[in-house]
Structure formats: structure tokens, C-alpha cells
Amino acid sequence: MATVSPPWAYTLHLPHDPHAPGIARATLRTVLDAHGLSSLTPTAELLASELLTNAHLHTAGPYALRLRAMEPGRVRVAVWDTDPSVPPGFAGAGAAVPPGDAEGGRGLPLVRAFADAVGAFVLREPGASKGGKLLWAECR
Numbered sequence: 001m002a003t004v005s006p007p008w009a010y011t012l013h014l015p016h017d018p019h020a021p022g023i024a025r026a027t028l029r030t031v032l033d034a035h036g037l038s039s040l041t042p043t044a045e046l047l048a049s050e051l052l053t054n055a056h057l058h059t060a061g062p063y064a065l066r067l068r069a070m071e072p073g074r075v076r077v078a079v080w081d082t083d084p085s086v087p088p089g090f091a092g093a094g095a096a097v098p099p100g101d102a103e104g105g106r107g108l109p110l111v112r113a114f115a116d117a118v119g120a121f122v123l124r125e126p127g128a129s130k131g132g133k134l135l136w137a138e139c140r
Contacts (some may be wrong), residue, residue, distance in 0.1 A: 007068075008068070009067065009068040012027050012064060012065045014063050016061060016062055020052070024048060027065065028044060028065065028077070029045065031067050032067075037075060040075055043115075044139055047111055047139060048065060050107035050110055051078075051079035051107075051111065052079055053107060054087070054135075055079050058081075058083065059082050062081075062082065063081040063082070064081075065079055066136075073140050074116075074140040076137070077138070079135055079136075080133070081132050082131065082132040084122050084131055086135070087135075090111075090120055111137050114137075115137035115138060116138050116140055119135075119136050120135050121134045
């Protein structure tokens, strides 16, 4: 008799602390390994790292990492933060790649290049959530 794994999702709430992205990446590795998805770890970790770093650098509040099984062999990596502004070019047309001597600005273009799908949700339900946004990227 074949068994089907139930869908799963994990959320790790993080304080605005410079150690938080590293703790989140370690958690991601553990979760993917536990679900037999270790082959996704390099790509999922890159996606998470860029999204988490963006949340840490561009917001002042807490943020969260959410991992969710989408279908067999596919995972969604999402990061929620308190700022409702979606970065230009994230979910729509490609963001401009910065000049070669720029010190930043490559994270979201990397996410778009390595993800199979990306998207964003602006969370504005009064009283139902803390607001902000959720940026997500999927890989298989």
C-alpha cells in the first residue's frame, strides 16, 4: 500500500539580529534533510539567504522564514518582514542588475535566476496579521 506524505509547513520567527539569517539557514538544512529533500538544500539555502538578508538589511523589525512543501520534490521558501513594500522587479519584470563595482543589489536578481517561481504578497488585513509582506521563491 502506497503512502502519501501529508503536506508540511514550518515557520521560524526571528528577531532583528545579525545571527538570525544563519540560524534560519541551519533550520532550513535540518527540515529539508528530515523530509528527504537534501538535494534541494544548495538552491533553497541560496534563496533563503538572499531573502533573509534583504529582510534584515531593509527592515527594522522581526522577520520569519517559512518552508512549505508544494508537491513532491518542490519546496517554497518564503520570508515575511514588517515592511509592506515589495522590492522593484521582484515579482514582475526583472530587476536591474547593479554595475560590477556596486557593493549590493545582486540578491534579488540571484533569487529570480535560481528559483523556478517567485512571488510576493502584501499583507494588509487590519487586526488579522502584523502586516508587511511575504516574498517567496520555489525550487525543485
